[in-house]
Amino acid sequence: MSESDRAIGRSPAPDDTIAFLRSGYLYGTRRFRDLATDAYDARLGGIGGVVMYGRDAASVFYGGDRFSRERAIPTSVQHLLQDEGSVQTLEGPAHEHRKSMFMRMLDEPNVDRLVDEFDREWAKVRAEHAGQTVPLYDVGNLVLTRTALAWAGVPAGTVDDRELAGRLAAMVDAASAVGPVNWIARARRRRAEAWAAHLIADVRAGHIETASHTAIRTIADAGDHHDAPLPEEVAAVEVLNLLRPIVAISRFLVFAVHAMHTHPAWRARLDDDPEAAGRFANEVRRFYPFFPVISGTVRRSFEWRERRFEPGDRAILDLYATNHDRRIWEEPRRFLPERFEAWDGDPNTLVPQGGGAAATGHRCPGEAATIALTARFARLAASRPFEVPEQDLRISLRHIPALPMDRMRIAMRK
Ligand code: HEM
Numbered sequence: 001m002s003e004s005d006r007a008i009g010r011s012p013a014p015d016d017t018i019a020f021l022r023s024g025y026l027y028g029t030r031r032f033r034d035l036a037t038d039a040y041d042a043r044l045g046g047i048g049g050v051v052m053y054g055r056d057a058a059s060v061f062y063g064g065d066r067f068s069r070e071r072a073i074p075t076s077v078q079h080l081l082q083d084e085g086s087v088q089t090l091e092g093p094a095h096e097h098r099k100s101m102f103m104r105m106l107d108e109p110n111v112d113r114l115v116d117e118f119d120r121e122w123a124k125v126r127a128e129h130a131g132q133t134v135p136l137y138d139v140g141n142l143v144l145t146r147t148a149l150a151w152a153g154v155p156a157g158t159v160d161d162r163e164l165a166g167r168l169a170a171m172v173d174a175a176s177a178v179g180p181v182n183w184i185a186r187a188r189r190r191r192a193e194a195w196a197a198h199l200i201a202d203v204r205a206g207h208i209e210t211a212s213h214t215a216i217r218t219i220a221d222a223g224d225h226h227d228a229p230l231p232e233e234v235a236a237v238e239v240l241n242l243l244r245p246i247v248a249i250s251r252f253l254v255f256a257v258h259a260m261h262t263h264p265a266w267r268a269r270l271d272d273d274p275e276a277a278g279r280f281a282n283e284v285r286r287f288y289p290f291f292p293v294i295s296g297t298v299r300r301s302f303e304w305r306e307r308r309f310e311p312g313d314r315a316i317l318d319l320y321a322t323n324h325d326r327r328i329w330e331e332p333r334r335f336l337p338e339r340f341e342a343w344d345g346d347p348n349t350l351v352p353q354g355g356g357a358a359a360t361g362h363r364c365p366g367e368a369a370t371i372a373l374t375a376r377f378a379r380l381a382a383s384r385p386f387e388v389p390e391q392d393l394r395i396s397l398r399h400i401p402a403l404p405m406d407r408m409r410i411a412m413r414k
Contacts, residue, residue, distance in 0.1 A: 008050055008305050009040035016042040024398035025289045028053060028318035039305060049295070049314030050307075053321035055328055058348035060304050061317045062356025062363065065092075067296030069362060085234040086241055088362060091299065095362075097225035098238075102365040103358065105215045105242065111369045114151045114246075115376050121146045122377075126385055131414045133389060135407035136257060140250030141169045144373075148246040152239075153214025159195060167192045168240075168247040172401060189240075196236035215242055245366050251401065252374045254408040255288040256281070257381055258395070259335055261388045266337065270382035276337065277375035283337035284374055285352040286323045289395070289402040293318050294354060294362075319351050386410040 011031060013019060020027040028051055032038055039052035052061070061067060068091045087098045104110075121143045129139065145165035150156070167188045202208040203220040210217045219235050219242070230238070259280070260267050269276050298313040309315070324332040328349045329339065348355040353364035364370075392405035 006037045006039075006305075008307050009035040009037040011035075011040055011042035011051075014043065015046070016044050017046075020044060022398070024396070024400050025292050025320045025402065026397050028293065028316075028321045029324065032318075032321060044316065047314055049316055050309075051293075051316045051318060053318040054325050055322070055346065055348050058317060058322055058351055058355040060302075061294075061296060061315060062348060062354070062361050064302065065361075066298060066300060066302055066309075067315065068299050069295075070297045084237075085231070086237045088241075093225045096360065098222075099359065099365065101218060101222050101238075102242075105218055106365050106369050108368070110151075110213075110215075111372050114147065114369055115372050117151045118143070118147045118373055118376060119380075121150070122380060126412060129412045131412065133409055133411045136410045137250055137254050137403060137407040139410075140253040141165045141247055144247045144250050144253075145243070148243045151215070151246075152242065153210035153216040154199065155208060155210075158199075158208070164192065164195070164243075165247065168244045169250070171240075171244055172248045172251075192240060193233070193236050196239040197232050199239065200232050200235040215239075245364075246369065246373075249370055249373050251290060251403065252281075252284055252288070252370065253377045254403060255284050256374055256378045257388065257408055257410065258393060258404055259284055259287070260378065260381060261393070263335055267382045267384075270378050274379070277379050278371065279337040279340040280378050281371045281374035282340045282343075282350065283335060284378075285370070286329070286350055287335050289320055289397060289400075290352055292320045292400055317351075317355075319354075322349070322351050322355075325349075384413070386412045 011019075016027070016031075019031075023030055031040060031042070031051065032053060038054045038057060039050055041048065042051050043049075044051075069088050087095065087102060090098055124146075125139055125143045142162060142165045145161050145168060149159065149161060149164075170188050171192075199208070199216065200220050203210060203216055208216075216239065219230070219238050222230050222235070222238075224230060260270070266276075266280060270280060293316050295314060295316045298309045298311050298315070301308060301310050303309070322328070326332050343350070347357065347363070353367045353370065354362060356363050358365050358367065387410070389409055389411050391409050393408075394405050395402050396405070
């Protein structure tokens, strides 16, 4: 009997919160292996639900409008990563309408502009740090903050970009922390929200002039699905929903250099073949750990694996386990970008940014931007603008979100 023919199993522990904190990204993978199943019941954070992985599980999770993101993540995390009124908290026509705004802001011409801005900002930061050894993670946060601000149409000099870079990065870094670290990050988020609300008010009042194609203009002018203007605080939340994840791509820049350093043959290939950069970026997104899981609450009843799911039930899709599922990926623990030469593009197999369709479901609208920036940076890095000095390159899978121990230090050439 294959894993996917089995009925839903049950975790041996009364509550899996401690197991999740101990095992991090490998929590689900270990349980799936021990229980020889691809779905099991468990309690996490005091709430019961089905934890599942793989193509079949992702198709159920993302298909048929079955799940909302209500109670999908703990409140402490939600307040850092999303917020009340944001696109992720909406469903049905309200969600579709707001999502179309994100899809427009992140379409191909806008992604091309984003990559051009990145090129400019990277050249500046490279010159600023010539001859120095710096952590790529921190430099990446700054470059991407400046890129995002210029791209979105925020006039230069209206915000302290270093401070904002710190605030935006802290929202992602502290997302899985509880207690003081999380509270500090939440306070920093509130300050960033206040800044974004002022920005929207200034754009609306005409105090700040921005071109009609810019993201800030788009959000400031946006209405809801009944054509009412977005309340200022909701528009502010969506500004952060655009800027914060662009800055979060910094992790993939770090992982791209980690991959190139540990698989040096790829450096030459990236230099020779522009097409290879796209496959390399996809393998970075598949192989390295970022969002471990995504959780959803059932909206309408359905049946799966001899189980009736009722409204309010919870399910957790293990993204990391799906990206390393040997039923989908041959030799999943090896870094092999060439696997994407023959990939069929099934939307429920490569799921670092969610599955299903972005326009109609909750899949991330920023995937094309993430791939384009990671691929662009991989090509830049392949031309050796820096060396990777001796350092601790280990990445602990127990720490969410993960990074190499030394934040990937690079020695910038003069
Ligand atoms: C840095 C790499 C990124 C990762 C790993 C990532 C991951 C994710 C994941 C896992 C989701 C949740 C999917 C779900 O609820 O089913 C998501 C949603 C979202 N992402 Fe990303 N993302 C990234 C980059 C971006 C970028 C660059 C943007 C925009 C500039 C973006 C904007 C969003 C938004 C607005 C949502 C909510 C979509 C909705 O609920 O319909 N993300 N992302």
